[in-house]
Amino acid sequence: MPKRIIHNATVTLKLPFDIGAGAELTALREAGIPVDALGNAEHGFLFVRPSNGRRSQTNIFRWFAREVGEVPSEPAEVCRLAAQRCRRTTSPWPLGSNM
Known part of the structure; x- marks a missing residue:
């Protein structure tokens, strides 16, 4: 049986479904996801x-930092960078807000 490749997202983010487009872009960027003005991943x-x-x-x-199916050349480095992004505790909204 061939080896199964499991893809873990570099960043996972949950946002309210009724959030405005501008706030959505801000939240994606604050989470470390590189998006353009339309919300498409830059890479x-x-x-x-x-x-x-x-x-x-x-x-x-x-968001997957590499294309799906692409194997990282240096897995330890990719995991280290992903862990740094996931430790971010900043939020685009103040505590207690409805967002």
């Missing part, structure tokens, strides 16, 4: 799972 791959409206009121953004 890597950005997967968006939209809210279904009934059970979930959030959109989930998963």
